[in-house]
Amino acid sequence: MSKCQSDKYCGCHCEEKPCYECEFHETKKCPPKLASDCIVVDSLICSKKIYKVAELSVPVSTLGDIISIGPGGVITPLISLTPDLNGVVSQITVVKDMVINTGYLPANVTILGIETPLQINIPFQQETMCPGVCPEDTVKESPYKIEAKVTQGIEALGVSVANILFKVVLSTNLTVTRPVITKAKNLKVVKDVNEDRCESRDWYG
Structure with a gap:
């Protein structure tokens, strides 16, 4: 059998390379067949800018003997606050129509x-009304931004001791979403992933 006659058996060009050389073909995986034409997407329930007020009153005596509070709440010597946004501790609880946020802001x-x-943790709490939100909805917050810082001296009067009030106003964008099942073509909502999320329940589940 000639080389050219062997072409029909080996499938190669005899003038380019011998028939005993292997030829490689790229193999690709076929995409899996979907069991449904529906997909799960995040539906927006609530989105708004909110403000959180972190506030703490500290007795002057805990900050050292060199600090005093004069008439009108004047603090001597001058003190200020340096919040640590990277250290914010926050916990989010979602109830019917409301997002509850508690936590604290560390500061120097x-x-x-x-x-x-001298370091302090300044607690905060915030209740945000979001009609339609329910437990198990997903809550996301943008990075915190400091809107204002207040350091106010409070004079001692009667049985009360002198205090310094530290207050920090934080802002963030609150977004609440919920996974729902939709039709792939026109994104028509078919149903909620968890249809019982908005049902009332007792505190013990």
């Missing part, structure tokens, strides 16, 4: 512009 106390080892 600065005296005359000099950072000190």
Whole structure:
């Protein structure tokens, strides 16, 4: 048998390379067949900008003997607050039509512009009304932004002691979503992934 006659058996061009050389063909996986023409997407339930107020009153005596509160709440020497946004601890609880957020903001106390080892955790809580939200909805918040910082001295009066009020106003964008089943072509909502999420329940589940 000639080389050219062997072409029909080996499928190669005899003038280019011998028939005993292997030829490789790329293999590709076929996409799996879907069992349904529906898909799961996140439906937007609530989106708004909210403000959280972190506030703590600290007795002057806990900050050292060099700090005093004069008439009108004047603090001597001058102190300020340096919040640590990276250390914010936050917990979110979703109930019917409301998102409850609690947590605290760590901060350092600065005296005359000099950072000190004095650290405090400033608690905050916020209730946001979002009609339509239910337990098991997904809540996301954008990175916190500091809108304002307040350091206010409070004079001692009667049996009360002198205090310093630390307050930080934070802002964030709150977004609540819910997974729903939709038709792939026109995204028509078929049903909720969990149709019982909005049913009332007792505190023990």
